[in-house]
Amino acid sequence: MKKLVSLLMALTMVAVMVAGCGSSAGTASGEATYKIGATGPISGDAALYGIAVKNGMEIAINEINEAGGVNGAKFELNFQDDECDAEKAVNGYNTLKDWGMQVFIGTVTSGACIAVAANTYEDNMFQITPSGSDPKCIENPNAFQVCFADPSQGKKSAEYIGNKDLAKKVAVIYDSSSSYSSGIYASFAAEAANQGFDIVAAEAFTSDSKSDFSVQLQKASDEGAELVFLPIYYSEASLILTQANQMGYDPIFFGVDGMDGILGVTNFDTSLAEDVMLLTPFAADSTDEATVHFVNAYKEKYGEVPMQFAADGYDAVYAVKEALEKGGCEPTMSASELCDKLVAAITQVKITGVTGELSWDASGESNRDPKAVIIKNGAYVLFE
Amino acid sequence: MSFLSYLIKGISLGSVYAIIALGYTMVYGIAKMLNFAHGDVIMVGAYSVFIMSTSLGLSPIFGVLTSIVVCTALGLTIERVAYKPLRGAASPLAVLITAIGVSYLLQNIALLVFGANTISFTSVINISPITFGSNGELTISGETIVTIIAGIIVMVGLTLFVNKTKMGHAMRAVSEDKGAASLMGINVNATIALTFAIGSALAAIAGVLLCSAYPTLNPYTGAMPGIKAFVAAVFGGIGSIPGAMIGGVLLGIIEVFGKAYISSQMADAIVFAVLIIVLLVKPTGILGKNIQEKV
Numbered sequence: 299m300k301k302l303v304s305l306l307m308a309l310t311m312v313a314v315m316v317a318g319c320g321s322s323a324g325t326a327s328g329e330a331t332y333k334i335g336a337t338g339p340i341s342g343d344a345a346l347y348g349i350a351v352k353n354g355m356e357i358a359i360n361e362i363n364e365a366g367g368v369n370g371a372k373f374e375l376n377f378q379d380d381e382c383d384a385e386k387a388v389n390g391y392n393t394l395k396d397w398g399m400q401v402f403i404g405t406v407t408s409g410a411c412i413a414v415a416a417n418t419y420e421d422n423m424f425q426i427t428p429s430g431s432d433p434k435c436i437e438n439p440n441a442f443q444v445c446f447a448d449p450s451q452g453k454k455s456a457e458y459i460g461n462k463d464l465a466k467k468v469a470v471i472y473d474s475s476s477s478y479s480s481g482i483y484a485s486f487a488a489e490a491a492n493q494g495f496d497i498v499a500a501e502a503f504t505s506d507s508k509s510d511f512s513v514q515l516q517k518a519s520d521e522g523a524e525l526v527f528l529p530i531y532y533s534e535a536s537l538i539l540t541q542a543n544q545m546g547y548d549p550i551f552f553g554v555d556g557m558d559g560i561l562g563v564t565n566f567d568t569s570l571a572e573d574v575m576l577l578t579p580f581a582a583d584s585t586d587e588a589t590v591h592f593v594n595a596y597k598e599k600y601g602e603v604p605m606q607f608a609a610d611g612y613d614a615v616y617a618v619k620e621a622l623e624k625g626g627c628e629p630t631m632s633a634s635e636l637c638d639k640l641v642a643a644i645t646q647v648k649i650t651g652v653t654g655e656l657s658w659d660a661s662g663e664s665n666r667d668p669k670a671v672i673i674k675n676g677a678y679v680l681f682e
Numbered sequence: 683m684s685f686l687s688y689l690i691k692g693i694s695l696g697s698v699y700a701i702i703a704l705g706y707t708m709v710y711g712i713a714k715m716l717n718f719a720h721g722d723v724i725m726v727g728a729y730s731v732f733i734m735s736t737s738l739g740l741s742p743i744f745g746v747l748t749s750i751v752v753c754t755a756l757g758l759t760i761e762r763v764a765y766k767p768l769r770g771a772a773s774p775l776a777v778l779i780t781a782i783g784v785s786y787l788l789q790n791i792a793l794l795v796f797g798a799n800t801i802s803f804t805s806v807i808n809i810s811p812i813t814f815g816s817n818g819e820l821t822i823s824g825e826t827i828v829t830i831i832a833g834i835i836v837m838v839g840l841t842l843f844v845n846k847t848k849m850g851h852a853m854r855a856v857s858e859d860k861g862a863a864s865l866m867g868i869n870v871n872a873t874i875a876l877t878f879a880i881g882s883a884l885a886a887i888a889g890v891l892l893c894s895a896y897p898t899l900n901p902y903t904g905a906m907p908g909i910k911a912f913v914a915a916v917f918g919g920i921g922s923i924p925g926a927m928i929g930g931v932l933l934g935i936i937e938v939f940g941k942a943y944i945s946s947q948m949a950d951a952i953v954f955a956v957l958i959i960v961l962l963v964k965p966t967g968i969l970g971k972n973i974q975e976k977v
Contacts, residue, residue, distance in 0.1 A: 342798040343900070381798070474947045502947040506906050509896045512691055513941040520684050533800040537898045540802060544811075544823055565736060566802035 330629040331374040332367075332622065334359070334615070335399030337390035337414070338406030342381035343533055346559040347607045351406045351428050352377045354604060354611030357595050362615070368622045371629040373615070380405060384413035391417055399423070400633045401622075401640070403614050406607065408432035408448075408478045415441050424637040426617060426644075428610035431555065432477050436662030440637055442644055444614045444653065445606075446579065447663050448478060451554045452485030452529065454668045455577050460493030462670075464550060464575075465525035467498045469518035471511065471538060473530050474502035482529035482554055498523050503534075511538045515547055525550040532560040539570040550575060558605045561676060568676045579653040580609040581671045581680045592652045603677070606653070613651035617658075620647040687820050688942045689935065694826040694895060696934020697833035701888040702911030703918065703926035704836060705881035711921035712857050712877045715774070718781040719760060721908015722788035723882050727753045727889030728803065728899050729796060735806055742806035750886040757882025760784055761875055769874075785905075792901035805894040825895040832891060836884065837927045844923065849876060857921075910937075913957055919970025928968055 336355060338348030355375060363372045376397055378390030387410035394402070402418055402425045405411045411430030418425040419438040426442040427435050431451060436443045446454070459465065470486065473479035483500070490497050498521035501514035515538065518526055526542075526549050528535050535557055542548065553560075553576040561568050582593050582603045592612055596604040604612075618640070625643030627636055648657045654666035671678040702724060709717045727749045735745030764784050768777045809824030844850040855863040856873045864870045892907055893899050910933060918929025933953060940952035960968070 343800060345797075345799055501941075502945075504947070504950065507950055509892075509898055509903070509906070510695065513688065513938050514946055516684065516687060516691070517942060517946075533898070533900075536800070536802050537896070540897050544825075545821060546811075564799055564801045565732075565804060 331372050332629050333398050333400045334373050334375050335394030336403045337378040337380040337387050339382040340379035344382040346562050348406050350605050350607035351611035353600050354608035355615050358612045358615035380410050382407045384410050387414050400636050411435040422634040422637045424640040426614050428614040429607050442662040444610045448481035449485035452482040453489040456486050456489035466495050467523045468495050468525045469499040469523035470527045471501050471514050475504040479529050508534050511541050515542050519547045528553045531556040536563045536566045543570050571673050575672045577668050577670050578606045580606040581669050589652045609652040613653050688938050692935030692938035694829050696931035697829045698892050699911045699914045699934050700833050700927045700930025703915040703930045705884040706915040707926040709881045713874050715777050719784035721904035722785050723885040724889040725904035727886035728893040731890050736804045750883050753882040753886035754879045757878045761878040789901050800900040803893040803897040803899045807894050829891045840923050919967030922969045925969035
């Protein structure tokens with residue numbers, strides 16, 4: 299019996315080894331492609347973001363491949379689910395490395411992105427995150443960002459509220475256990491001092507106490523806040539809107555990119571989101587050529603209007619394409635060689651993306667202007 | 683006015699904690715075990731109501747009744763499959779660890795079945811809020827009223843049940859001494875099963891109230907309120923029915939006042955600091971000393 303077992307085990311081992319050899323031989327002999335790896339939440343709390351980024355990336359990759367790729371070399375995408383979890387993102391990244399990834403586009407959320415950034419730096423793997431907005435995501439020289447960095451989101455929000463004179467008294471409800479949320483709040487508060495409004499209430503919650511916001515809302519209401527700034531994700535924001543409605547409090551709600559997706563929450567009464575404003579670099583109803591083209595392609599393929607995260611994913615792929623062309627890269631190069639070339643090339647590219655005119659400096663941050671959108675009849679409309 | 687408003691919010695939150703804590707305290711009092719899966723039974727109850735009344739569009743009352751049946755059946759199954767075989771095991775730790783295991787099992791099954799996306803729960807309570815003051819300075823929502831009333835009814839009902847009925851006597855006997863109770867002709871296993879059934883039915887009610895007042899639902903919804911309610915049960919004196927009620931309401935008020943008057947960031951820290959202080963002064967909890975009060 300024992301012999302039989304060991305024989306079986308030996309056979310399995312041989313089979314695995316043969317299978318392993320087989321797959322690597324297959325790709326080596328195939329057509330030369332750039333292997334693009336990505337991770338993001340396809341399930342879990344932030345799933346809407348991951349799915350949107352993945353869809354946006356797929357559209358861009360299909361377009362590029364149909365147009366002949368980069369100097370004839372096509373893109374091949376492998377997208378791993380990380381459930382918005384740092385540990386799972388690192389596992390996903392390692393899976394991608396085993397697969398032979400050459401360029402990494404990810405991750406979608408900040409916390410996971412920071413965890414993976416340490417690995418990409420160590421491996422000298424080029425990294426561009428579509429939507430990881432924490433400044434720590436791009437601390438290393440090999441990492442770049444498509445979306446706004448958190449400090450600039452907070453600062454630009456405050457400037458926007460001040461310039462448009464939306465309110466004199468502002469309350470903030472933020473998640474003190476999230477680096478994303480507290481980062482935006484910190485820069486918002488710093489900039490608010492230069493603007494013509496006061497922060498009358500700054501209320502926090504944590505990931506352990508995010509099921510009741512009635513006290514925070516009550517305080518905002520008691521202080522007479524005309525605008526509530528919500529630098530948080532859409533799941534909690536949907537509950538805040540519901541509870542504000544229950545207590546009959548109706549200020550202007552102003553969100554940032556995390557608010558994007560609020561219209562997709564299961565069973566959420568979207569009429570409550572009417573007149574909610576959010577700062578985003580992307581508005582699906584813009585009339586510029588790039589946006590119209592992207593929105594139509596997205597609608598045709600996925601049957602819905604894309605949100606900002608989809609646009610970020612789309613632009614990230616195009617940024618990589620431009621940089622590959624500029625840097626004179628070859629698909630046969632190793633990930634590390636590509637990284638050196640891409641890091642040098644990306645600061646020289648300028649793309650007209652769907653999230654604006656994008657360019658990068660060595661810090662990794664992207665430069666462009668934000669737009670504010672307002673929700674009207676269940677759709678985003680550019681706020682003038 | 684805002685003080686009153688916070689007070690009512692605290693009592694409302696506390697009533698939900700109290701109903702959950704009653705489930706913990708009943709099971710602890712009789713089976714002498716901590717049923718850490720209690721919070722997750724709440725989550726299952728809330729999902730049952732959501733499926734019945736929102737997805738299938740049936741009447742909320744029917745949804746609540748279904749949820750009570752589902753949770754009772756679930757509670758009995760858990761007790762039969764996971765806890766009963768371990769009763770009398772060498773170490774009481776075994777059953778405690780099993781309870782934690784059941785808790786994670788339920789969460790992960792819910793993740794598989796319902797997905798991790800947060801659902802916006804539709805309140806099943808359809809009572810318009812009561813407003814005081816000229817411009818509505820004090821508004822009490824329908825959910826708050828129902829939660830507080832339900833809390834009182836459940837506590838009074840349970841106290842009467844335990845003190846006045848035959849089965850209640852059996853429960854108290856088992857709580858005092860299992861061996862002696864079985865010698866007196868009490869079916870110990872059936873009594874413990876009944877306790878789980880009642881505890882789980884309470885969990886269903888708590889689930890409905892929790893998700894109606896704080897309308898969000900995901901597979902982890904029950905976990906944190908479950909832990910806070912456990913704290914409330916210890917706070918009030920575990921094993922004591924009025925203790926669980928008092929502990930729950932006090933915890934809710936402390937939490938809301940902490941958020942409102944001290945710091946919204948520190949709310950949980952304040953709650954647990956108060957717990958530590960109370961236990962240092964009175965290790966058995968507020969009503970824990972009085973053996974007569976035990977279930």
